[in-house]
Amino acid sequence: MTQYAHIQQRAYDANMQLPKLGLVLFTFGNVSAADRTLGVFAIKPSGVPYEDLSPEKMVIVDFDGKTVAGSLRPSSDTLTHAVLYKHWENIGGIVHTHSTYATAWAQAQRDIPIYGTTHADHNTVDIPCAPPMSNEMIQGDYEYQTGFQIMDYLEKKGMNYEEVEMVLVGNHAPFTWGKTAEKAVYNSAVVEEIARMAYLTEQIRPQVPRLQDSLIRKHFERKHGPHSYYGQ
Amino acid sequence: MTQYAHIQQRAYDANMQLPKLGLVLFTFGNVSAADRTLGVFAIKPSGVPYEDLSPEKMVIVDFDGKTVAGSLRPSSDTLTHAVLYKHWENIGGIVHTHSTYATAWAQAQRDIPIYGTTHADHNTVDIPCAPPMSNEMIQGDYEYQTGFQIMDYLEKKGMNYEEVEMVLVGNHAPFTWGKTAEKAVYNSAVVEEIARMAYLTEQIRPQVPRLQDSLIRKHFERKHGPHSYYGQ
Amino acid sequence: MTQYAHIQQRAYDANMQLPKLGLVLFTFGNVSAADRTLGVFAIKPSGVPYEDLSPEKMVIVDFDGKTVAGSLRPSSDTLTHAVLYKHWENIGGIVHTHSTYATAWAQAQRDIPIYGTTHADHNTVDIPCAPPMSNEMIQGDYEYQTGFQIMDYLEKKGMNYEEVEMVLVGNHAPFTWGKTAEKAVYNSAVVEEIARMAYLTEQIRPQVPRLQDSLIRKHFERKHGPHSYYGQ
Amino acid sequence: MTQYAHIQQRAYDANMQLPKLGLVLFTFGNVSAADRTLGVFAIKPSGVPYEDLSPEKMVIVDFDGKTVAGSLRPSSDTLTHAVLYKHWENIGGIVHTHSTYATAWAQAQRDIPIYGTTHADHNTVDIPCAPPMSNEMIQGDYEYQTGFQIMDYLEKKGMNYEEVEMVLVGNHAPFTWGKTAEKAVYNSAVVEEIARMAYLTEQIRPQVPRLQDSLIRKHFERKHGPHSYYGQ
Numbered sequence: 001m002t003q004y005a006h007i008q009q010r011a012y013d014a015n016m017q018l019p020k021l022g023l024v025l026f027t028f029g030n031v032s033a034a035d036r037t038l039g040v041f042a043i044k045p046s047g048v049p050y051e052d053l054s055p056e057k058m059v060i061v062d063f064d065g066k067t068v069a070g071s072l073r074p075s076s077d078t079l080t081h082a083v084l085y086k087h088w089e090n091i092g093g094i095v096h097t098h099s100t101y102a103t104a105w106a107q108a109q110r111d112i113p114i115y116g117t118t119h120a121d122h123n124t125v126d127i128p129c130a131p132p133m134s135n136e137m138i139q140g141d142y143e144y145q146t147g148f149q150i151m152d153y154l155e156k157k158g159m160n161y162e163e164v165e166m167v168l169v170g171n172h173a174p175f176t177w178g179k180t181a182e183k184a185v186y187n188s189a190v191v192e193e194i195a196r197m198a199y200l201t202e203q204i205r206p207q208v209p210r211l212q213d214s215l216i217r218k219h220f221e222r223k224h225g226p227h228s229y230y231g232q
Numbered sequence: 233m234t235q236y237a238h239i240q241q242r243a244y245d246a247n248m249q250l251p252k253l254g255l256v257l258f259t260f261g262n263v264s265a266a267d268r269t270l271g272v273f274a275i276k277p278s279g280v281p282y283e284d285l286s287p288e289k290m291v292i293v294d295f296d297g298k299t300v301a302g303s304l305r306p307s308s309d310t311l312t313h314a315v316l317y318k319h320w321e322n323i324g325g326i327v328h329t330h331s332t333y334a335t336a337w338a339q340a341q342r343d344i345p346i347y348g349t350t351h352a353d354h355n356t357v358d359i360p361c362a363p364p365m366s367n368e369m370i371q372g373d374y375e376y377q378t379g380f381q382i383m384d385y386l387e388k389k390g391m392n393y394e395e396v397e398m399v400l401v402g403n404h405a406p407f408t409w410g411k412t413a414e415k416a417v418y419n420s421a422v423v424e425e426i427a428r429m430a431y432l433t434e435q436i437r438p439q440v441p442r443l444q445d446s447l448i449r450k451h452f453e454r455k456h457g458p459h460s461y462y463g464q
Numbered sequence: 465m466t467q468y469a470h471i472q473q474r475a476y477d478a479n480m481q482l483p484k485l486g487l488v489l490f491t492f493g494n495v496s497a498a499d500r501t502l503g504v505f506a507i508k509p510s511g512v513p514y515e516d517l518s519p520e521k522m523v524i525v526d527f528d529g530k531t532v533a534g535s536l537r538p539s540s541d542t543l544t545h546a547v548l549y550k551h552w553e554n555i556g557g558i559v560h561t562h563s564t565y566a567t568a569w570a571q572a573q574r575d576i577p578i579y580g581t582t583h584a585d586h587n588t589v590d591i592p593c594a595p596p597m598s599n600e601m602i603q604g605d606y607e608y609q610t611g612f613q614i615m616d617y618l619e620k621k622g623m624n625y626e627e628v629e630m631v632l633v634g635n636h637a638p639f640t641w642g643k644t645a646e647k648a649v650y651n652s653a654v655v656e657e658i659a660r661m662a663y664l665t666e667q668i669r670p671q672v673p674r675l676q677d678s679l680i681r682k683h684f685e686r687k688h689g690p691h692s693y694y695g696q
Numbered sequence: 697m698t699q700y701a702h703i704q705q706r707a708y709d710a711n712m713q714l715p716k717l718g719l720v721l722f723t724f725g726n727v728s729a730a731d732r733t734l735g736v737f738a739i740k741p742s743g744v745p746y747e748d749l750s751p752e753k754m755v756i757v758d759f760d761g762k763t764v765a766g767s768l769r770p771s772s773d774t775l776t777h778a779v780l781y782k783h784w785e786n787i788g789g790i791v792h793t794h795s796t797y798a799t800a801w802a803q804a805q806r807d808i809p810i811y812g813t814t815h816a817d818h819n820t821v822d823i824p825c826a827p828p829m830s831n832e833m834i835q836g837d838y839e840y841q842t843g844f845q846i847m848d849y850l851e852k853k854g855m856n857y858e859e860v861e862m863v864l865v866g867n868h869a870p871f872t873w874g875k876t877a878e879k880a881v882y883n884s885a886v887v888e889e890i891a892r893m894a895y896l897t898e899q900i901r902p903q904v905p906r907l908q909d910s911l912i913r914k915h916f917e918r919k920h921g922p923h924s925y926y927g928q
Contacts, residue, residue, distance in 0.1 A: 025421060025422075025425050026418065026421070026422075028350065045464065046461075046462055046463050046464065047462055047463030047464060048464065072464055073461070073463075073464055076454055076461055076462045098349075098350045100425070100428060100429060100432065101432065103348060103350060103429055104429050104432035104433045104435075104436055105436055106348065107347040107348040107429060107430075107433040107440065108433050108436040108437035108440050109437070109440070110436060110437055115803040115867070116799060116802065116803035116867050116868060116869070117794075117867060117868045117869065118724065118794045118799060118869065132443075132444060132447065133447070135444070135446040138444075138446040138447050138450050139446055139450070142450050142454075171347070171348050171349060171443050171444070171447055172348060172349045173348070173349065173350065186722065189721060189722070190721075190722075193721050193796070196796060197796060197799055197800050197803060198803075199432065199435065199436055200796065200797065200800035200895065201800045201803040201804050202436070203435065203800075203895065203899065204800055204801055204804040204806060204895055204898070205804035205805070205806055208803065208804050208805070211828075211867050212828060212831070212834075212867070214831040214834040214835055215828065215829070215834050215867060218834050218835070218838055222772055222838075229742075229769070229772055230742055230743055230772045231742050231743030231769075232741065232742065232743060232744065232768055232769055257653060257654075257657050258650065258653070258654075260582065277696065278693075278694055278695050278696065279694055279695030279696060280696065304696055305693070305695075305696055308686055308693055308694045330581075330582045332657070332660060332661060332664065333664065335580060335582060335661055336661050336664035336665045336667075336668055337668055338580065339579040339580040339661060339662075339665040339672065340665050340668040340669035340672050341669070341672070342668060342669055364675075364676060364679065365679070367676070367678040370676075370678040370679050370682050371678055371682070374682050374686075403579070403580050403581060403675055403676070403679060404580060404581045405580070405581065405582065431664065431667065431668055434668070435667065489885060489886075489889050490882065490885070490886075492814065509928065510925075510926055510927050510928065511926055511927030511928060512928065536928055537925070537927075537928055540918055540925055540926045562813075562814045564889070564892060564893060564896065565896065567812060567814060567893055568893050568896035568897045568899075568900055569900055570812065571811040571812040571893060571894075571897040571904065572897050572900040572901035572904050573901070573904070574900060574901055596907075596908060596911065597911070599908070599910040602908075602910040602911050602914050603910055603914070606914050606918075635811070635812050635813060635907055635908070635911060636812060636813045637812070637813065637814065663896065663899065663900055666900070667899065
């Protein structure tokens with residue numbers, strides 16, 4: 001098991017952030033951390049309370065969803081993680097939560113409109129909400145198809161997974177990802193806060209306009225791209 | 233008192249979870265834990281602050297609502313617990329809270345519509361809200377009648393208490409149950425979160441449709457039934 | 465100062481409950497505790513952060529609002545407390561906060577409708593919201609007049625201060641009272657929670673009916689009056 | 697670096713208050729503290745998590761925005777701070793956050809109407825929301841122009857920065873200031889709470905009137921001006 005200890009530790013640390021950030025009730029969430037060289041990821045075991053987790057309990061799974069090491073059953077969402085790792089070569093971590101506000105938008109089956117710079121600091125577009133899956137996809141290999149539903153919707157919208165690192169799945173909840181599991185956790189807190197602010201914004205002013213293009217671009221470029229000047 | 237120590241401990245532990253989960257203000261809630269062999273349950277004493285509770289203070293009551301052991305007066309909702317234990321043979325724990333969002337739905341006298349998979353992971357139906365009781369039932373043996381109001385409404389809706397483990401009582405608040413007191417507490421946190429998400433969903437999109445049948449079935453079967461694959 | 469130590473301690477303890485219950489931001493609240501025999505009350509000094517308070521810092525004031533002991537200036541709301549103590553002979557504690565939801569109802573200048581049993585456990589009537597004061601009252605001895613505004617509105621509504629222990633002052637915020645400072649603090653947490661639930665209830669169902677009379681009476685009598693059976 | 701230690705300490709202490717007051721997620725906020733004699737201010741380094749901050753990490757910047765001391769890059773909002781210090785001679789601290797409710801009002805591009813005494817205790821006017829900046833301002837020296845946008849809007853509204861110590865920038869978020877960094881932090885918590893209460897007030901009563909003039913003046917004068925009687 002020694003060769004997987006680094007991603008088990010990373011997955012464990014990232015999973016433990018979810019309750020601290022207020023993003024999960026009970027076990028309603030999971031994080032995975034991948035090692036591209038080994039071609040596997042470590043993921044939370046299914047239904048185990050956060051307080052009972054330890055690094056060694058993280059299950060090792062390959063990018064086809066086959067368990068490679070670990071005695072526990074992996075998260076029931078494991079196949080969704082596997083599909084995304086397999087097709088998106090530059091991600092190293094994935095998070096799924098049922099965080100309250102982001103899930104409410106997913107249940108409303110609406111993209112989250114870009115209303116301010118908090119949103120633009122992270123995305124230049126509305127946060128996409130993939131439509132609920134078809135009956136065929138659901139009755140088939142559901143979690144596997146969830147991964148394709150996410151990828152197909154981003155492609156349809158012309159979005160790149162390296163630029164847009166968060167999505168809602170209609171009627172379900174958010175998925176986020178990033179170069180590392182830590183970044184994916186960060187994104188899951190960001191989508192929750194953006195979802196909350198957008199909800200409040202529409203309550204305060206129902207027909208509020210979206211953010212103007214120049215401000216979208218400015219804020220995103222402050223944090224990202226060749227001329228970014230945010231951070232150290 | 234020794235023969236009741238196990239359910240007193242169980243009831244105590246479960247009661248202490250309510251403030252930790254943010255489900256109660258002051259003493260606005262109570263949990264009981266039953267022993268089917270002994271034909272009794274242990275329940276929180278009435279109006280005692282959570283910080284003053286101890287296992288020995290849990291009152292022992294039989295399924296007709298008669299106090300069998302304990303020097304304190306049992307919860308004012310004891311008769312509701314007794315009726316449910318008497319008629320539903322396979323439950324081992326009951327919880328009553330006035331948690332904020334679930335209570336708001338009860339006050340609105342509305343079933344909580346099934347809008348997403350967080351809901352479907354636990355129920356295949358809208359969470360039922362029993363109508364407010366008639367004047368006759370209220371003026372009679374109120375808490376006793378509350379139990380019948382709950383049972384009658386589930387029966388009218390064609391619901392089985394082993395499948396649907398949570399209900400709202402119109403104008404009042406939620407009741408939940410389960411095979412154990414722990415599971416009943418879990419359900420009381422679940423109904424609060426589902427209530428909160430459903431409220432937000434309707435705010436974000438007023439005429440939002442309910443979840444499609446295939447997704448309801450899929451998510452419920454992931455967690456329950458012969459082919460479940462959630463948990464260990 | 466020794467003869468006031470008991471009410472200083474009581475006022476101090478009660479004041480320290482406000483931040484713990486999430487009812488105050490910074491110094492936006494105050495509690496007083498009276499000794500009817502001595503004809504005085506102890507009240508929080510004005511603008512002193514809760515973490516800097518100590519029992520000895522509580523200022524002793526008589527029922528005409530004159531400072532009797534203490535080197536600090538008493539709360540700017542002291543005259544309101546004094547007027548209520550002077551006219552309502554059976555109260556021993558008063559609380560004023562700007563708690564979020566109760567204050568929002570006060571700003572909306574609306575009584576809080578009785579929508580459920582959580583409300584009925586404490587009041588048989590809508591929680592009264594006294595109208596904003598006249599320009600004359602405001603430009604005169606404002607805090608003194610606030611006390612009369614509260615008393616006048618209760619009288620106009622035919623309410624008894626021993627039955628209704630909480631009020632909103634329009635455009636301002638809640639005041640609560642009780643036989644002891646502890647009970648008054650309890651009431652200030654109750655009015656905040658009732659305000660929050662009523663707000664959510666109206667959001668979930670805009671034209672929701674008020675609670676039926678039989679249920680109002682039942683729940684109030686469970687907790688209060690000669691046949692009460694709540695608590696020990 | 698010794699000569700800047702006092703403002704570094706002050707800026708550090710003030711920055712650490714933001715997460716405690718629930719005003720920031722991750723690094724979404726910054727505080728600066730100025731020394732008028734030295735003509736510089738200490739400000740949070742950009743993108744450094746609060747738990748990794750220390751007084752020595754605060755960057756020293758002059759009122760033209762030039763870094764004078766410190767090895768880290770200052771907050772990306774540094775130029776906005778510099779402009780305000782340069783033009784407003786009597787302020788000693790500035791805070792910028794993306795606190796949830798204040799940011800939602802900024803995204804709605806609305807002034808926060810004065811609905812109650814909590815608001816009037818701090819401002820006699822609606823809390824101003826400067827309109828989103830023009831494309832030219834955004835594409836130019838954005839953070840520098842943000843400072844001018846704030847100043848121009850206050851001037852247009854006939855407001856004095858020594859009386860109105862908080863503003864929303866449309867589509868962006870709140871800025872607050874004060875004689876000290878501590879006071880500016882206090883103001884950032886106040887604007888968040890006022891924003892939350894105003895939102896709830898409008899939900900509870902959509903066409904609610906603003907506060908009457910006599911009450912506005914009374915509450916403000918209780919806390920401010922020659923006849924104030926709040927505090928010690």
